[in-house]
Amino acid sequence: MSEYPTTPLEQAKMLENILVSACEGPVADTGMYQHIRAELMQDTTLRPLLPEFVRTCRDLKHFWGYIKDFAPKWEPRRVHVRDGMTPLFDHIEGTHRSPVDTVASDVLQKFDADGVHVVWEKALARRHTDPDGAITSARTLLETVCKRILDEAGETYSDKEDLPALYKAVATKLQIAPSQHTEDAFKRILGGATSVVEGLGSLRNKIGDAHGQGGKPVRPSARHAQLAVNLAGAMATFLVDTWAVRSQ
Known part of the structure; x- marks a missing residue:
């Protein structure tokens, strides 16, 4: 998989992009999401920083079932995804490190x-x-x-x-x-x-x-x-x- 992101920051960005796109409707191909999710879940430092909907949704079918009930419109769903991903980005980018x-x-x-x-x-x-x-x-x-x-x-x-x-x-x-x-x-x-x-x-x-x-x-x-x-x-x-x- 030549386009697979190799660093945690690249993985986090792609994961967010996948989830934001999935806010618009059901997604058939969930392979990339599952690969990135599995790798981040194996990292004992990054796993607690993943939003709960990533930790509990094994594929995009499960995510769609979650996000469509969260809000009826696309934009609140996207905001929810971005807010949920913020702790992960803050940690990777060193925003809160002293x-x-x-x-x-x-x-x-x-x-x-x-x-x-x-x-x-x-x-x-x-x-x-x-x-x-x-x-x-x-x-x-x-x-x-x-x-x-x-x-x-x-x-x-x-x-x-x-x-x-x-x-x-x-x-x-x-x-x-x-x-x-x-x-x-x-x-x-x-x-x-x-x-x-x-x-x-x-x-x-x-x-x-x-x-x-x-x-x-x-x-x-x-x-x-x-x-x-x-x-x-x-x-x-x-x-x-x-x-x-x-x-x-």
């Missing part, structure tokens, strides 16, 4: 590509589309980093230990616990780092998607998720960099 994203991605990729880095990418992908999930991923990132460092250091921990307990063990091992320093400036900075970790754990428990909530649940916005993910990324990078120095 400097810490790149730095943390590089450090965490080198540290543990199959474990830590996958969780980090999931947190990044969820920030603007699934704030609850992003906050949960932010805590999972720090838990995974702490456990990975403790494993490499030959230290033991139980499955019942929560994030603050894991971080305390890692901080002590890396000599970054506030109590291990006498300089007031360092004690303040490292105490702040401890507070960040404890705050992320508390935020996730209060408004993340890891626990059921009562009749008036507090829902985080994208800015809350952005803050949580950026803080987790900065802390994870700090821990990994410190471990790299201490373990030499």
Whole structure:
């Protein structure tokens, strides 16, 4: 298939064009849609960014059944498709990426590509589309980093230990616990780092998607998720960099 798009951006553009055209009526040939959809669905980073109608519609016949009921006219259907594709384009084009994203991605990729880095990418992908999930991923990132460092250091921990307990063990091992320093400036900075970790754990428990909530649940916005993910990324990078120095 010589005209098949090879990059995620090209695939996203063609997918959008196919869907916009399909808003006008039933489409018999759905091969290209199915190929692009299958490839994007296999990407663990991009899949959560796909609009729900792409994730649930296996071919254009299913999409037509969905879109014709969404609105009777073509233009509202097209707007719906373009709006649904926006998070995917924003991620691919880097619209919502910040400097810490790149730095943390590089450090965490080198540290543990199959474990830590996958969780980090999931947190990044969820920030603007699934704030609850992003906050949960932010805590999972720090838990995974702490456990990975403790494993490499030959230290033991139980499955019942929560994030603050894991971080305390890692901080002590890396000599970054506030109590291990006498300089007031360092004690303040490292105490702040401890507070960040404890705050992320508390935020996730209060408004993340890891626990059921009562009749008036507090829902985080994208800015809350952005803050949580950026803080987790900065802390994870700090821990990994410190471990790299201490373990030499």
